Amino acid sequence: xxRPISLILLxxxxxxxxxxxxxxxxxxxxxxxxxxxxxxxxxxDESRRITVTFWAKNDSNKVQVGIYRQAEEDFEALYPNVxxxxxxxxxxxxxYNDVITNIPTKTTPNVCITYPDHIATYxxxxxxxxxxEELAADPNYGLGGAALKFDSxxxxxxxxxxxxxxxxxxxxxxxxxxxxTEACYVNKTYVEKLGYELPEVLTWDxxxxxxEAALAKDSDGKTFLINGQQKxxxxxxxxxxxxxxxxxxxxxxxxxxxxxxxxxxxxxxxxLLLEIAVHARSRAFSTFSISGYPGNWLNAGQCIFxxxxxxxxxxxxxxxxxxxxxxxxxxxxxxxVLPIPQFDPEHPLxxxxxxxxxxxxxxxxxxxxxxxxxxxxxxxxxVQIAYAETExxxxxxxxxxxxxxxxxYLARAGEDNDEHYRIKIEASLLLxxxxxxxxxxxxxxxSTSVRNAAGQxxxxxxxxxxxxxxxxxAFLEQLRTEVCSRYELKPAAPxxxxxxxxxxxxxxxxxxPLPATARALLLTxxxxxxxIGIVTCYSALKRKREKKKS
Amino acid sequence: xxxxxxxLLVLVMVLALCACGEAKTEEPKEEExxxxxxxxxxxxxxxxxxxEPAEEPASLSHEEFLAEEDGMQVTVLTYVQANxxxxxxxxxxxxxxPDGAYYLYNVECTEEDAAKLVPxxxxxxxxxxxxxxxxxxxxxxxxxxxxxxxxxxxxxxFAAVAAxxxxxxxxxxxxxxxxxxxxxxxxxxxxFFNWDNSGEDGKCDLYFDVEVNGETYTFVVRRYLxxxxxxxxxxxxxxxxxxxxxxxxFLYWYEGxxxxxxxxxxx
Numbered sequence: 001x002x003r004p005i006s007l008i009l010l011x012x013x014x015x016x017x018x019x020x021x022x023x024x025x026x027x028x029x030x031x032x033x034x035x036x037x038x039x040x041x042x043x044x045d046e047s048r049r050i051t052v053t054f055w056a057k058n059d060s061n062k063v064q065v066g067i068y069r070q071a072e073e074d075f076e077a078l079y080p081n082v083x084x085x086x087x088x089x090x091x092x093x094x095x096y097n098d099v100i101t102n103i104p105t106k107t108t109p110n111v112c113i114t115y116p117d118h119i120a121t122y123x124x125x126x127x128x129x130x131x132x133e134e135l136a137a138d139p140n141y142g143l144g145g146a147a148l149k150f151d152s153x154x155x156x157x158x159x160x161x162x163x164x165x166x167x168x169x170x171x172x173x174x175x176x177x178x179x180x181t182e183a184c185y186v187n188k189t190y191v192e193k194l195g196y197e198l199p200e201v202l203t204w205d206x207x208x209x210x211x212e213a214a215l216a217k218d219s220d221g222k223t224f225l226i227n228g229q230q231k232x233x234x235x236x237x238x239x240x241x242x243x244x245x246x247x248x249x250x251x252x253x254x255x256x257x258x259x260x261x262x263x264x265x266x267x268x269x270x271x272l273l274l275e276i277a278v279h280a281r282s283r284a285f286s287t288f289s290i291s292g293y294p295g296n297w298l299n300a301g302q303c304i305f306x307x308x309x310x311x312x313x314x315x316x317x318x319x320x321x322x323x324x325x326x327x328x329x330x331x332x333x334x335x336x337v338l339p340i341p342q343f344d345p346e347h348p349l350x351x352x353x354x355x356x357x358x359x360x361x362x363x364x365x366x367x368x369x370x371x372x373x374x375x376x377x378x379x380x381x382x383v384q385i386a387y388a389e390t391e392x393x394x395x396x397x398x399x400x401x402x403x404x405x406x407x408x409y410l411a412r413a414g415e416d417n418d419e420h421y422r423i424k425i426e427a428s429l430l431l432x433x434x435x436x437x438x439x440x441x442x443x444x445x446x447s448t449s450v451r452n453a454a455g456q457x458x459x460x461x462x463x464x465x466x467x468x469x470x471x472x473x474a475f476l477e478q479l480r481t482e483v484c485s486r487y488e489l490k491p492a493a494p495x496x497x498x499x500x501x502x503x504x505x506x507x508x509x510x511x512x513p514l515p516a517t518a519r520a521l522l523l524t525x526x527x528x529x530x531x532i533g534i535v536t537c538y539s540a541l542k543r544k545r546e547k548k549k550s
Numbered sequence: 551x552x553x554x555x556x557x558l559l560v561l562v563m564v565l566a567l568c569a570c571g572e573a574k575t576e577e578p579k580e581e582e583x584x585x586x587x588x589x590x591x592x593x594x595x596x597x598x599x600x601x602e603p604a605e606e607p608a609s610l611s612h613e614e615f616l617a618e619e620d621g622m623q624v625t626v627l628t629y630v631q632a633n634x635x636x637x638x639x640x641x642x643x644x645x646x647x648p649d650g651a652y653y654l655y656n657v658e659c660t661e662e663d664a665a666k667l668v669p670x671x672x673x674x675x676x677x678x679x680x681x682x683x684x685x686x687x688x689x690x691x692x693x694x695x696x697x698x699x700x701x702x703x704x705x706x707x708f709a710a711v712a713a714x715x716x717x718x719x720x721x722x723x724x725x726x727x728x729x730x731x732x733x734x735x736x737x738x739x740x741x742f743f744n745w746d747n748s749g750e751d752g753k754c755d756l757y758f759d760v761e762v763n764g765e766t767y768t769f770v771v772r773r774y775l776x777x778x779x780x781x782x783x784x785x786x787x788x789x790x791x792x793x794x795x796x797x798x799x800f801l802y803w804y805e806g807x808x809x810x811x812x813x814x815x816x817x
Contacts, residue, residue: 061750225763251715290621296805324683325805463678463690466621540724 012282038130041365044079044147050370051083055112057355058091059311059391064515067386070485078149090353092118103128108360110371116165116443117451119173119358124445132172135372137199142165144374153374153397165382165440166356174394175375178387179354180311181431182242182340185295185423187304189333190214190226201345202338204247207274207305211235211284214304227331233304235285236294238308241455246351247272248294248454249439251341254497255454260444262491264454265480270496271462273479277471280462288290295322298428307340310427319417321424328362337426338435352431352438353480379501385409389419392427395434403430449487456483562777606740610675612650616686622686624679628652629701630671631724632800632812634774636664641775643667644722644800644810645675646703651722653802658664659800663695670700685803705798708809713763717807725809727797729817730760730767732789752778756786760795769797772810785814793817 006282044445048435054072058064065088072084089095096118102108103125114122122129136155140147144154155163156175166174184202191198194213199206211234216225224232237243248255251272254263279285288294294306295315306316314322320329342348357378359371377383387393389409395401410429414422431438441447460479461471469475476496484491491497568692575589609627610618618624628645635641643654654675659667667673677691701713707722708727735742743749756771774780789795 058748060744060748062746065748088753090749090754092743094753139659290678290682290689292681296683328806428584466730467623467678476665 009513024322025219027423036162038361038365038368039133040133040141040308042140044141044369044373045366046081047537049081049083050367051085051183052111052371052374053097053109054084054086054374055089056086057089057095058093061390063390064387067383067390070386071378071383073195074269074382075150075374076409076429078377079370079373079470082374085375089113096121105318109364110367111357111359111375113177113355114174114358115353116168116174116356116440120168120443120445120447122358123168123173127361129173130361130368130372132175132359132372135216135359135369136172141369141373143379148373148376150377151378153399157399158379158397159401161352161438166353169442170462174356174358175379177354177355177357177378178384178393179312179396179431180277180309180352180391180393180409180427181352181434182239182246182307183313183354183392183430184312184338184340184428185298185306185313185316186336186338187309187333188336190304191302192346193226198336198338199345200338201348202305203285203345204341204343205237207341208284210304211279211281215282215284219295222287227301228490229300229302231297231300233283233286233291233303235279235305236287236291236297236303237285237458238288238294238306238312239455240287240458241451242351242353243268243307244272244454244458245441246349247343247353248338249529256442256444256450258442259443260446261440262450262489263497264450264489265495266489266497267483269457270341270476273457273476274471276458277461277465280465280471281468282467285462287459289459290466293324295320296410296524299323299331300325300329301333305341309353310431313424313427314390314421317421319421321418321421335423337423337430339430339437348434348437352435352440354373354396381406388428392424392431393395394428394431431464447490453483453487453489456486520537555630567742569732605802608669612647612652613677615650615652616634618679620681621677622677622679624808625674625676626652626688627672627674627696628654629703630667630673631669631703632775633664633667635659636771639666643753644724644775647701648721649722651703651724651800653685653722654691654693655682655687657691658692659693666695670702672696672698672700683803684805708801709762710798712765712767712807718803720801721803723801725799725801727760727795730762730795730797732791732793732795733759733761733766734791735759740791740793741786751787756783758789760797767807767809769799769811770802771807772802775810776812782811782814785816786811789814789816 051304057070058068065183068086068088072086075084076082092113092115095112095114099108099112099118108128119129136142138145139214144152144157159179162176162179166172166176184200188198191210194210196206196210214224214234216234217223218225222230222232224296226232228352245255248268251268253268254266276285279298294308295304295312295313296305297303298316299318299320308316314320317326317335318332339348341349357375359375360370362371379397381400381403383396384397385403385406388395388400388406395406400406409420412420413425414420435437439440441451457479464471464475471502480496483489567680576668604808612626615626627649629688630643631646633641634643635661638657639660640656641659643657645652645654654677654784656678657675672695673693674696675688675691675693682689689786703722703724704727705708708725709729711717711720732740735746735758739747741756743751743756744754746756749755755773758769759766761770770808771783771786773783794817796815796817797811798813799809802810
């Protein structure tokens with residue numbers, strides 16, 4: 001009898017071990033394992049012609065187009081056997097759509113400007129996006145490699161946060177190209193005219209309060225006292241998806257887990273929407289999709305707090321190098337460039353955004369290597385510094401950021417209203433000073449839909465209040481249902497859940513709640529240990545009693 | 551007893567681990583409860599409204615529409631004059647009736663219905679009145695076909711109205727410009743790919759400047775209205791500075807007049 005029981009125990013233990021390892025594996029399945037059989041060639045074959053197609057995105061900015069063209073020329077001069085063909089886009093959406101269309105026919109470009117969210121969708125196809133780990137680490141052709149014909153940054157010379165953002169499921173799938181964040185461009189003149197002192201870091205409460213105060217009108221009931229005009233939207237937000245994401249992040253509330261579990265519809269979101277509704281009702285707040293570009297309103301003296309990308313800084317201010325409104329509508333004012341409003345100004349948090357580049361898989365390893373070389377060339381100081389200076393971008397390499405020429409550029413803020421436009425440089429400095437305070441959202445197939453849904457919640461709340469249809473519990477429940485349906489989202493629980501538990505990139509899942517199964521396992525293990533304890537105690541007591549008896 | 555207890559404990563652990571192992575198949579469960587509940591929520595009001603037919607929304611005149619506050623929901627009876635390309639169950643329409651014109655941005659529409667929205671088609675549109683960078687429009691609309699005679703707008707004379715300084719009163723309306731002169735858009739170009747020449751052929755709108763009565767106006771070939779390869783798109787690519795042109799289109803507005811054209815001919 002002894003042996004069979006021991007055998008059963010042994011088998012049970014082994015089974016347990018197997019299941020344990022299976023359980024552990026489940027947490028890793030978010031990492032898209034690559035089935036690509038690619039080995040970095042020992043050398044780059046410069047005896048044969050290779051074409052590298054690059055789909056580039058610019059901000060409707062011909063200077064940026066010029067920089068891409070210069071990069072193409074410079075790269076071809078270094079590698080005469082490579083022809084770089086650039087297709088120019090002015091929005092990420094079109095690149096994304098075109099890549100998706102070209103995946104089935106295997107006619108993707110070699111390199112393209114992209115966002116990690118988009119890469120996650122591309123990766124649902126087999127052998128589409130190249131994992132770059134091996135290429136980046138190659139001693140000859142990797143970052144800072146010995147056989148490169150250009151001065152490439154070593155991996156440690158990339159801004160760690162920006163480099164980390166290009167990992168999906170722990171694997172490197174892109175290189176950062178440029179980074180920006182959002183800034184609040186403030187009409188300081190009007191804030192002070194209203195009797196307020198502008199703080200160094202804005203809070204949401206401050207912005208709402210000043211915005212409401214700015215709505216006071218003349219006795220005619222039409223003219224705003226603050227600007228003497230009949231138009232005034234004190235607070236306009238360009239990207240409402242960013243607005244919701246950053247508010248949730250600042251509150252430590254749920255958005256999604258790293259694995260893609262939807263947490264967006266939580267009690268904090270609901271409370272934020274109710275607050276936003278109050279200010280949409282009073283018309284103190286509006287959005288880009290409802291009212292247009294915040295910068296145009298700001299420059300016309302019809303807005304006080306305009307939140308837009310730091311990469312849009314050249315459109316902000318009456319002295320801005322780029323203007324969209326007739327000169328006669330411009331109103332002169334003093335502008336401040338501040339981080340977006342915060343809930344906890346002592347610990348500011350803001351989103352990191354901006355283009356990255358990915359490399360697409362091709363059967364020919366030499367073609368892949370040429371693509372990688374070009375993608376890497378975009379990290380050289382000449383490209384990084386030139387492109388960053390076109391807008392309020394920040395170079396993604398420390399090498400470029402610390403370059404004397406870039407430091408000189410930053411130091412000359414305000415010398416002119418073109419290359420050294422003060423607002424543009426201050427916008428770049430805002431991100432450089434706050435790089436440690438940036439975050440990104442988890443990336444998974446479908447993360448784009450969650451982002452869109454986050455913005456849609458704010459848009460619909462604003463529209464409803466503007467129609468004078470109150471935002472109440474019934475409305476919010478219907479909104480939740482509509483948004484889930486529109487973006488094909490499947491929340492883990494119905495209604496607005498109480499929990500937080502977001503997993504924000506950079507947190508390494510610190511706040512992520514354990515799955516229910518894991519919680520059940522831990523509870524069961526705890527129960528088992530308690531039982532073992534009871535049995536041990538019982539046996540000890542029994543032995544003691546038997547000893548006493550004997 | 552000890553052996554039985556130990557066996558029991560191990561079995562409990564195995565069972566617990568089994569529960570953990572099942573998690574793999576649990577993932578698709580997400581699809582089960584929540585969406586079904588959502589469907590129920592959505593269906594209930596529909597059933598209710600089916601019993602009580604909704605009141606026919608009152609249609610505003612163009613004057614009443616203009617007087618309405620931004621953000622308010624409005625309903626207008628109007629006639630399709632042109633449409634921009636259909637995408638993701640939405641379409642954007644240039645519409646006009648005898649009393650005024652509308653830019654209908656993001657009209658919910660199936661692809662099948664989009665094909666029926668030919669010039670002249672009468673429709674009843676409901677959406678939010680908005681002013682987007684100066685353009686008075688109706689956003690996020692729904693529409694229904696109306697059983698009425700088709701109606702096509704007569705274009706107004708752009709040069710004559712511009713001379714009176716009254717272009718804004720004709721916002722969104724169909725116009726014709728009998729004579730204008732192409733001027734330098736910048737760096738010796740008759741037109742730009744995109745507003746600052748940062749675009750690429752076939753991938754962007756075309757911008758060109760026309761002098762009318764001594765004033766210069768920027769006209770646009772919007773690729774969603776007249777796609778690359780269309781007669782208009784290709785004709786603009788052939789323009790030369792100094793050409794005298796005849797143009798028709800819609801008086802779109804972006805912080806000022808910025809007409810979207812539908813035809814152009816060099817005289």
